[in-house]
Amino acid sequence: MNDLINDLYQEIILDHGREPRNYGECDPHNKSADGHNPLCGDNLKLTFFLNDQNIIEDIKFTGEGCAISLASASLMTEKLKGKKIEVAEEIFKDFTNLISGKDEDLKVLNEEDSLYALKGVGGFPMRVKCATMAWHAFNQALKD
Amino acid sequence: MQKCKLRGKILSTRTVNMDNSKTLNLNVRKDFPILSKKILEKKDLIYFDTAASAQKPNTVINETNDFYKNHYSNVSRGVHTLSVESTFRYEDARKKVQKFLNARSENEIIFTKSATEGINLVAQTFYEKFMQKGDEVILSLIEHHSNLIPWFFLRDKYGVVLKFANIQPSGEIDIDHFDSLFTNKTKIVSLTHLSNVFGTELNEKAISICKDKNVPILLDGCQSAAHLKTDVQKLGCDFFVFSGHKTYGPAGIGVLYGTENLLSEMPPYQGGGGMIGDVSLEGASYAELPAKYEAGTPPLVEAHGLGIAIDYMNKIGLDNIIAHENEITKYAFNKLNEIDFIEIHGGDNKRNSIISFNIKNVHSHEVSSFLDVEGIAIRAGHHCCQPLMKHLGVNSTARLSFGVYNSLEEVDKFVIALHKCKEFFNK
Numbered sequence: 001m002n003d004l005i006n007d008l009y010q011e012i013i014l015d016h017g018r019e020p021r022n023y024g025e026c027d028p029h030n031k032s033a034d035g036h037n038p039l040c041g042d043n044l045k046l047t048f049f050l051n052d053q054n055i056i057e058d059i060k061f062t063g064e065g066c067a068i069s070l071a072s073a074s075l076m077t078e079k080l081k082g083k084k085i086e087v088a089e090e091i092f093k094d095f096t097n098l099i100s101g102k103d104e105d106l107k108v109l110n111e112e113d114s115l116y117a118l119k120g121v122g123g124f125p126m127r128v129k130c131a132t133m134a135w136h137a138f139n140q141a142l143k144d
Numbered sequence: 145m146q147k148c149k150l151r152g153k154i155l156s157t158r159t160v161n162m163d164n165s166k167t168l169n170l171n172v173r174k175d176f177p178i179l180s181k182k183i184l185e186k187k188d189l190i191y192f193d194t195a196a197s198a199q200k201p202n203t204v205i206n207e208t209n210d211f212y213k214n215h216y217s218n219v220s221r222g223v224h225t226l227s228v229e230s231t232f233r234y235e236d237a238r239k240k241v242q243k244f245l246n247a248r249s250e251n252e253i254i255f256t257k258s259a260t261e262g263i264n265l266v267a268q269t270f271y272e273k274f275m276q277k278g279d280e281v282i283l284s285l286i287e288h289h290s291n292l293i294p295w296f297f298l299r300d301k302y303g304v305v306l307k308f309a310n311i312q313p314s315g316e317i318d319i320d321h322f323d324s325l326f327t328n329k330t331k332i333v334s335l336t337h338l339s340n341v342f343g344t345e346l347n348e349k350a351i352s353i354c355k356d357k358n359v360p361i362l363l364d365g366c367q368s369a370a371h372l373k374t375d376v377q378k379l380g381c382d383f384f385v386f387s388g389h390k391t392y393g394p395a396g397i398g399v400l401y402g403t404e405n406l407l408s409e410m411p412p413y414q415g416g417g418g419m420i421g422d423v424s425l426e427g428a429s430y431a432e433l434p435a436k437y438e439a440g441t442p443p444l445v446e447a448h449g450l451g452i453a454i455d456y457m458n459k460i461g462l463d464n465i466i467a468h469e470n471e472i473t474k475y476a477f478n479k480l481n482e483i484d485f486i487e488i489h490g491g492d493n494k495r496n497s498i499i500s501f502n503i504k505n506v507h508s509h510e511v512s513s514f515l516d517v518e519g520i521a522i523r524a525g526h527h528c529c530q531p532l533m534k535h536l537g538v539n540s541t542a543r544l545s546f547g548v549y550n551s552l553e554e555v556d557k558f559v560i561a562l563h564k565c566k567e568f569f570n571k
Contacts, residue, residue, distance in 0.1 A: 002517045002518075004184070004517050005513070005514060005517050005568070008513060009510075009568070009569075014569070014571075039525060040509065040524070040525040040526060040540055041525065041526040041530060041533060041539055041540055042509075042539065042540075064539050065507065065539070066507035066508075066509035066510055067507060067509075067510055067569075068509065068510075124513055124516075127509065127513060130509060
């Protein structure tokens with residue numbers, strides 16, 4: 001099998017794509033945003049609860065999309081749950097660098113992280129948007 | 145002895161037929177330099193995305209180059225040699241388009257930048273001349289965004305009412321429902337001539353219904369222009385649009401055909417150089433057709449390229465192209481239909497050069513990325529038809545679309561790759 005395809009679809013991606021974690025809506029939540037990829041129609045709704053110490057106490061998503069977008073949203077929620085917002089923002093920056101091939105600049109993520117599995121998306125420029133949709137929704141929710 | 149001879153004859157006829165089909169195919173492939181490209185440095189390109197945009201033959205590439213190298217200037221402006229040469233090429237392209245569509249006159253052929261611009265032009269100027277708030281436009285559920293949004297503008301800006309004809313499971317417009325949508329406020333109808341999702345041709349009854357009710361109809365010919373024979377007079381449509389890039393020509397050029405009556409009555413679309421009669425600071429008079437609708441310097445080289453693309457199709461013969469594509473489409477449909485994990489959208493009716501499908505439980509993006517590394521280019525997504533996708537109950541589909549350069553062998557390779565794809569994602 002082609003290396004590029006194996007890099008793109010690592011076992012963990014296929015697993016999270018088939019069975020996304022933290023799928024649903026947070027109750028209660030105080031932050032939310034919709035993600036949408038107008039080029040393909042994929043979409044998601046992200047909700048989370050930010051407590052008074054600025055910690056993401058719970059985070060969930062619903063939506064429909066390809067394995068990459070679902071797995072990316074699923075892995076994101078796993079990674080961000082329990083994180084302080086400042087740390088979450090650092091992770092967001094690292095993730096953006098990771099999939100645009102600038103992984104030498106990473107500050108908080110390392111190769112042990114499950115998010116690293118999405119690095120292969122960089123080999124498919126048209127799929128980068130699939131992987132970043134959930135993260136842009138997260139970023140948007142913070143701004144709102 | 146006789147039997148043998150007869151048999152031999154039949155066999156040889158068959159062989160000749162097969163050879164013809166192969167010869168057509170092989171000779172044509174050499175005309176498209178991009179087909180020798182290796183994808184990811186090792187895979188032969190199999191291009192099944194002609195419905196998104198067709199590849200260009202050498203003649204189009206070389207002739208547009210030659211225009212810039214040897215003949216280029218602005219059109220219809222100067223009196224010098226290059227201006228004459230450019231204008232000649234631009235207007236010659238218009239004649240070729242006129243013949244290609246069998247329009248009555250060159251005045252009925254307007255060059256635009258795209259089919260989309262043609263629809264916007266009609267929507268805006270037709271409204272201005274013939275419509276008011278509360279008037280109705282009939283469209284259908286299978287229209288792509290280019291034939292929806294220009295009409296949405298009329299709804300949002302001027303209070304025009306839009307009605308949408310239902311589709312049947314076969315992918316065809318429900319003619320009875322379509323017929324029932326007409327009222328005395330219906331002013332114009334706009335429908336796709338060939339669906340970019342199902343590959344189904346518009347039932348000509350739809351056009352005759354419009355004729356009976358005396359309502360003008362626009363046909364969106366983006367997909368049909370290179371894959372069906374178009375005779376606007378026989379069809380009886382009032383407007384017809386198509387784009388150069390889907391008909392083996394350059395991007396950046398589109399065509400709007402309109403009857404001289406309507407085009408004469410509708411006001412100009414954009415103002416600028418080239419579309420005027422006489423200008424003073426107090427006002428202007430407008431040029432005659434077709435210049436009236438061609439403000440600004442037009443995409444002249446692209447228009448010439450489109451003319452060359454039409455020459456190219458004529459040289460092979462549109463009938464031969466259509467027969468060739470029909471053979472491949474039918475072959476691919478039957479192959480896909482045999483596979484239990486494939487769901488084909490639309491019915492078993494005849495399709496022209498397009499098949500939409502899904503692998504059960506695999507998103508079309510995954511299918512497209514997987515096939516990409518096998519060298520196979522297909523389209524995945526909503527095909528600019530989000531309302532239709534919603535109707536089908538899918539988020540997206542994968543789409544195969546064929547052109548003159550495709551072959552049965554490519555379909556076989558594609559089917560093998562599909563099986564590998566299914567295996568990979570269901571491991």
